[in-house]
């Protein structure tokens with residue numbers, strides 16, 4: 001039996017439930033490739049799953065390998081696969097209900113994958129899929145953001161936010177981001193036109209008549225956001241909409257977003273990266289064995305850009 005190292009959880013709980021262990025290497029099923037993982041991007045979903053916070057929605061069987069962002073090299077292909085061949089560099093967002101990428105190998109449907117951008121390494125590429133697809137789908141599929149519009153991006157320095165800032169600038173929108181003061185230069189470097197320090201300024205007193213709000217925070221931030229939209233504007237929420245009552249009062253719309261795999265979008269995103277128009281910000285790289293540490297850092301809620309686990313050499 002061929003084995004591999006993987007980080008798994010056997011029970012829901014704190015970061016300590018993540019254990020590095022040996023297990024059988026998966027095989028590529030029909031329509032799938034086996035990927036030798038070089039990097040696994042870390043997302044809030046990973047610790048929400050680990051902690052059991054989303055077990056009513058994602059009914060995972062344990063033990064489970066978390067981590068649904070991958071960048072790596074195709075090691076084997078199922079007989080029916082023509083889109084990729086052995087040795088191709090690929091990146092993608094894996095199916096949430098299956099084992100993830102905190103492992104030396106992962107089997108993935110080709111529909112979840114695209115060719116990795118050429119101009120960046122696997123660590124950078126592993127940071128991209130889930131957060132960039134969320135930003136893309138929120139701004140373009142749900143909100144229909146257009147050139148010349150104004151968008152307010154909450155948590156603009158985070159995983160989703162820092163991609164959203166760059167996509168909105170690429171679309172020639174005006175970008176206002178919320179972040180703590182230490183992230184102002186970072187966000188201006190990504191193209192933000194205005195940065196509001198949410199710790200010292202009430203954004204609703206500084207902003208008005210925006211076309212789109214991207215809300216990755218929820219709660220009180222969401223409640224205070226309805227009033228900054230112009231009539232007919234839209235708030236897109238990654239954590240759901242708690243009540244549409246205020247939206248109706250203000251004559252605006254609210255929509256939740258749920259990221260979905262999209263190989264064509266990943267191909268477009270890779271092209272933007274290779275054209276120098278999009279840059280993932282990886283601020284912390286840890287070895288696979290330190291997955292628990294990655295979760296501890298991420299769960300504090302103040303990561304700039306992304307954390308990525310490096311797998312293998």
Ligand SMILES: NC(=O)c1ccc[n+]([C@@H]2O[C@H](COP(=O)([O-])OP(=O)(O)OC[C@H]3O[C@@H](n4cnc5c(N)ncnc54)[C@H](OP(=O)(O)O)[C@@H]3O)[C@@H](O)[C@H]2O)c1
Pocket residue numbers: 043044045130131134154155156157158159160161178179180181183198216217221237238239257258259298301302303304305
């Ligand atoms: N529905 C979906 O499909 C979907 C997809 C992706 C993500 N999500 C969810 O969306 C949320 C955001 O994801 P993410 O990957 O972007 O998270 P993240 O990278 O962990 O976000 C961290 C960022 O949040 C900022 N932040 C924290 N509190 C803030 C506040 N009150 N106002 C403004 N910024 C604040 C921090 O900036 P400072 O350090 O400056 O405070 C930090 O840069 C998560 O809950 C995630 O689970 C949902």
